[in-house]
Amino acid sequence: MEKIPQTILFLLLLVFTFVAAENSTAHRGGGGADEFHVGVILDLGSLVGKVSLASISLAVEDFYSVHPNYSTKLAIHVRDSMGSEVQAVSAAIELRENYKVQAIIGPQKSSEATFISKLGSVTQVPIVSFTATSPSLTYDSSPYFVRATLNDSVQVNSIASLIKAYGWREVVLVYDDTDYGRGILPHLIDALQHSDTYVPYRSGISLSATSEDIMQELYKLMAMQTRVFIVHMSSTRASLIFTMAKDAGMMSKGFVWIITNGLANIIDVLSPSVIEAMNGVIGVRFHVPKSQKLDTSFLIRWNKIYQRYNPIQLPLNKSISIVGLWAYDTVWALAQAAEKVGVSGNRNKRLQPHKNSTCLDSLAISINGAELLTEIVQNKFRGISGNFDLTERQLQVSVLQIINVVGGTWRHVGFWTSKNGLSRYLNQNELEITGSSASMPDLNSVTWPGESTEIPRGWEFPASGKKLRVGVTSSAYPEFISTSKDPVTNATKVSGLSIDIFENALKRLPFALSYEYQAFDTAGDSTSSRSYNDFVYQVYLQRYDIAIGDITIRYNRTLYVDFTVPYTESGVAMVVPLNEKRNKDRWIFLKPLSKGMWFGSIIFFIYTGVAIWLIERLNGNGHLQDLFSAKQLGIIMFSPISEGRDKLECFLAQIVLLVWMFIFLVLTSSYTANFASMLTVQQLSPAVTDIHELQKQGAYVGFHRGSYIEGLLEDIGFHGSKLKPFDTPDELHSALSNGSKKGGVDVLVLEVPYIKLFLEKYCNGYTMVGPIYKSAGFAFALPKQSPLRADITREILNITGNDTIIRLEKKWIEKKQLSK
Ligand SMILES: *[C@@H]1O[C@H](CO)[C@@H](O)[C@H](O)[C@H]1NC(C)=O
Ligand SMILES: *[C@@H]1O[C@H](CO)[C@@H](O)[C@H](O)[C@H]1NC(C)=O
Ligand SMILES: *[C@@H]1O[C@H](CO)[C@@H](O)[C@H](O)[C@H]1NC(C)=O
Ligand SMILES: *[C@@H]1O[C@H](CO)[C@@H](O)[C@H](O)[C@H]1NC(C)=O
Ligand SMILES: *[C@@H]1O[C@H](CO)[C@@H](O)[C@H](O)[C@H]1NC(C)=O
Ligand SMILES: *[C@@H]1O[C@H](CO)[C@@H](O)[C@H](O)[C@H]1NC(C)=O
Ligand SMILES: *[C@@H]1O[C@H](CO)[C@@H](O)[C@H](O)[C@H]1NC(C)=O
Ligand SMILES: *[C@@H]1O[C@H](CO)[C@@H](O)[C@H](O)[C@H]1NC(C)=O
Ligand SMILES: *[C@@H]1O[C@H](CO)[C@@H](O)[C@H](O)[C@H]1NC(C)=O
Ligand SMILES: *[C@@H]1O[C@H](CO)[C@@H](O)[C@H](O)[C@H]1NC(C)=O
Secondary structure, three states: OOHHHHHHHHHHHHHHHHHHHHHHHHHOOOOOOEEEEEEEEEOOOOHHHHHHHHHHHHHHHHHHHHOOOOOEEEEEEEEEOOOOHHHHHHHHHHHHHHHOOOEEEOOOOHHHHHHHHHHHHHHOOOEEEOOOOOOOOOOOOOOOEEEOOOOHHHHHHHHHHHHHHOOOOEEEEEEEOOHHHHHOHHHHHHHHHHOOOEEEEEEEEOOOOOHHHHHHHHHHHHHOOEOEEEEEOOHHHHHHHHHHHHHOOOOOOOOEEEEOHHHHOOHHHOOHHHHHHOOOOEEEEEOOOOOOOOOHHHHHHHHHHHHHHOOOOOOOOOOOOHHHHHHHHHHHHHHHHHHHHOOOOOOOOOOOOOOOOOOHHHOOOOOOHHHHHHHHHHOOEEEOOEEEOOOOOEOOOOEEEEEEEEOOEEEEEEEEEOOOEEEOOOOOOOOOOOOOOOOOOOOOOOOEHHHEOOOOOOEOOOHHHOOEEEEEOOOOOOOOOEEEEOOOOOOEEEEOHHHHHHHHHHHHOOOOOOEEEEEOOOOOOOOOOOOHHHHHHHHHOOOOOEEEEEEEOOOOOOOOEEEOOOOOOOOEEEEEEEOOOHHHOHHHHHOOOOHHHHHHHHHHHHHHHHHHHHHHHHOOOHHHOOOOHHHHHHHHHHOOHHHHHHHOOOHHHHHHHHHHHHHHHHHHHHHHHHHHHHHHHHHHOEOOOOHHHHHHHOOOEEEEOOOOHHHHHHHHOOOHHHEEEEOOHHHHHHHHHHOHHHOOOOEEEEEHHHHHHHHHHOOOOEEEEEEEEOOOOEEEEEEOOOOHHHHHHHHHHHHHHOOHHHHHHHHHHHHHHHHO
């Protein structure tokens, strides 16, 4: 169906071109203008080809009407590559042989350009392509290749910053499995990685894929959780993809489609039905500054030519696409260079075609090819597409435009520059663009697929209606998590602090998520070694989408899964019995004062007594005459001040007594205080404080069965026979209270959150020592790169950041106490 009009078109075109060429030379009255043969290789069946051809014809017309007395004139020879590399190459050889073309415009496709640019280098014929964008084509490998467009790697940073700006973390690449499609991949993936975007899948659609293949691929994409797609395809394939995606319901709310330069640049000329299917797509395109040249009269003339070439098609009443502008400017650049260089070699208008000589060896080298290349590359001018500067052998660009396809046309969203990143307006000299700020850059609002104005979150979890599989397990501490099976419905019933935090976090998420609990199968035997490592490993095996419980963040678990932030405090500590030394020391009452203090006090006491006695005696106090009154003196010294003073007659003795009284007061109060504090401290001091000490003593250590603490203790150097695993807090309690002499343990090593519960339950006689190790606390485990992790983490922080966590912790601990 398609081939017939194409062929007709091609024939018409050739005839027309020749006739036009004859006519124009005729007009020049056979004088001056030498024909400068230029080959044009395009895929005339494609939209880009049709647009380019119209532009090239218009450019030739326009150029020589502006410069009527130029001594050269481009003679354009158009060849249709029909999308085939072989056809394109053979056209290039044929053009070179038969017309001695001095330059070739095109070829259209990157894969065609790869070989033809090599051919150009051999024959020294400049190859100027305004459509071959694959970055794998380099100037180094083919020095006669000039890219009158951008290479595809220019836009990757803008796409990456767009993705970052909207907060998406995963994208799927959909591309043509051709040189053009693959060329961008390394650059794009590098840029995405640089902005922490993960590419879980790449979908290369081969050119031979049928509609069914494509539909199947689309269903595959739809079943994945990522909802952001970057489409890097030729217009023909992309049109098909978008129409089919619309049919598959993938152009609806929640999906994000980003198109690259290649498609966005020709969005103006896509057919209305495709544009309609693409509603909500965003894209990156070359920014064409407003210019006077690009006015309505230009557009009308262009449309006339386009219609002349494509009479069968509906009239395109649209603006010319960027590719068309580049084609136009390329011809101007070439025509100017041609005038400077002049026609080379054989001045015959047309050489006799040598049908027999298709051998590459016979290809002549263009005499002034190098000169022509220099002229093309050095000729900077202001073209219709903006500054046309090929000095770097490709178009220089600093501004890209972000667009949004909506309502059958496109809207401006913002600009991207390599210097300033994304911004709504193009204010080069304004520094208020805060590119560094993490907040959303100022962009025009976008209408997303499904006419939604809400920024899609970029993923759907889980894909297509499945429920989130939440793995749960029973903990030895039902306060954290306990699971049971409803005997009638087989439904898993769960409760505990972990569950409350998880459900609270899900409730706070800005989107609804349906989930179901799946108990971790402990093979029906709750006392068997039920290892949390195994439980976490199930997440890696994709049996669960998330694992909930008192799962400690451990180094070697993070090799398989990603954790949220912890929701408990952390650490590993010991539980030890309290010291009972208090009753053992009979002389403890002497301890508050040091020996020197006791001695000094006694000496001072005797001295004061003697002094008072002597003073009184010398003053003739009747009460203290005989030796027996020493007893009375004692009474005075230890009786209340007023009373004692009455008995003393001498003022001096009273003063000495007063000094003694003061010192005595200080002594007694400091003794009382010391003694009291001593008793208290002794009561609370633990029996052991150092785990390494215990290890040397050969103490027995208790811990939870299946916990990583075992490995930890072995690392410290405990022998396996000294380690005793227990399942429940009751067993731990009984073992610790028995002590190692009665077959129990000397110490327990547990995680701090457990210790809190343990001490809550058995508060008498134990205390916590430590933490001896740091650990990261309890968290939930998710598969690596899960997009849900960031959201749940944020909500856990929100829960632990205000009093919700206190409320939840209270709920589980108080409930415990009531049941006791
Ligand atoms: C070629 O010239 C003839 C007469 O000069 C004219 O009738 C014809 O329309 C011209 N063709 C084109 C394509 O310009
Ligand atoms: C040819 O062009 C030059 C400069 O562009 C101009 O000075 C001259 O008048 C032109 N000659 C003719 C015959 O148009
Ligand atoms: C592509 O363009 C960028 C920016 O102009 C340039 O740095 C890079 O070298 C180009 N790559 C190739 C392969 O031409
Ligand atoms: C094309 O647009 C012009 C004005 O922009 C209008 O006058 C003309 O009727 C349109 N033609 C078609 C075929 O839509
Ligand atoms: C083509 O080449 C063959 C052998 O080289 C020769 O016999 C034949 O005459 C040639 N044909 C033409 C048309 O030159
Ligand atoms: C519950 O599970 C048991 C064993 O797995 C099965 O035999 C029974 O049919 C299940 N009951 C329901 C209601 O699904
Ligand atoms: C982590 O390391 C411990 C030993 O320290 C080992 O028993 C366990 O199997 C490891 N877990 C994983 C998931 O590799
Ligand atoms: C502790 O001792 C009691 C009786 O003395 C005994 O029943 C219990 O099994 C012991 N516990 C442990 C863990 O040894
Ligand atoms: C939790 O989130 C709410 C809104 O979602 C916010 O207002 C609040 O400040 C957050 N609380 C904390 C502690 O981050
Ligand atoms: C804690 O956060 C929740 C949710 O944002 C809110 O409803 C609650 O009032 C907050 N509590 C306090 C004390 O701020």
